[in-house]
Amino acid sequence: MSRVVYSTDSGRMCPECEQPEAKCQCKAVEAVSLTDGVVRLRLDRKRKGAGVSQIEGLGIAGAELKKLAKELKAKCATGGAIKDGVVEIQGDHRERLKSLLEAKGYTVKLAGG
Template sequence: MKENKLVYTTQTGRVLNKVQSKPSIKTDGIVRIRLETKGRKGKGMTTIAGVDLPEKELKDLCSQLKKMCGTGGAIKNSIIEIQGDNRDKIKATLEQLGHNVKLAGG
């Protein structure tokens, strides 16, 4: 049976708060950098997973990496995505910032 989350009720005539908790992603302290092309029409995308930072600091780190690489990118589900194959640049930058970094995948 599915749990019904009530958002609006006619009894009180107001919108009720819908509480959703963000699932916490467990990390082992290692930042993993990989190149993904699957589902991206053959274009490469560097993904950075395992960065255990608050959301604002994660956005700042993403902006810093995008500027350093001169490409676009985004954050999806606490994973930073940077366009293109920039694994070596990103690894060097994250190591300078004090993160334990590992190149993952092929």
Template sequence: MSKNSRLVYSTDGGRVSEKPQNTEAPTGDGIVRIQRSSKGRGGKTVSVITGVPLVGDELKSLTKKLKQVCGTGGAVKEGNIEIQGDHRDTLKATLEKLDYTVKLAGG
């Protein structure tokens, strides 16, 4: 490649994979917090669960169970669980049955 040319496209790198998954459980105060949020979602409300000491497939499995309990959709984003709609009370009761210390955060 010459010094003055600009690289437009290259296949040297092959497929670029997603961010590497964190294999360590997040460290915190051991309290799972549930808050309601609608920022950046076009006015749609979601319940955001933070502080869950799980990673990878365990976190996805818990998310699936919570989505089934609430009867709605959701996802894992950046280590947090997002459940569509305001289901904080239902989520709190479910997580407490699973022996987590839970607090409702925010308004």
């Protein structure tokens, strides 16, 4: 049995789930299983402007994570992204995000940053 490791259409392929690396489901499952149940909020000021509020340890992946990120961005009236399972919200919205996530039942800790 031969496995595809590279495709001219998609680039590198994951050997486990045989999906393009960008859409790999194995990494998402691995990231979800590494959470300790505490969501950590941190402000990353390494970029220009007001920084980025980062949310780690949500324990969800895929479409569910995208849906939550979209909801949080809308409540904070700002943009953001998901990078390697970490939700990034533009600006310093840690206190607002903490209250929103606690209302959803998450245990939230403000981490240094």
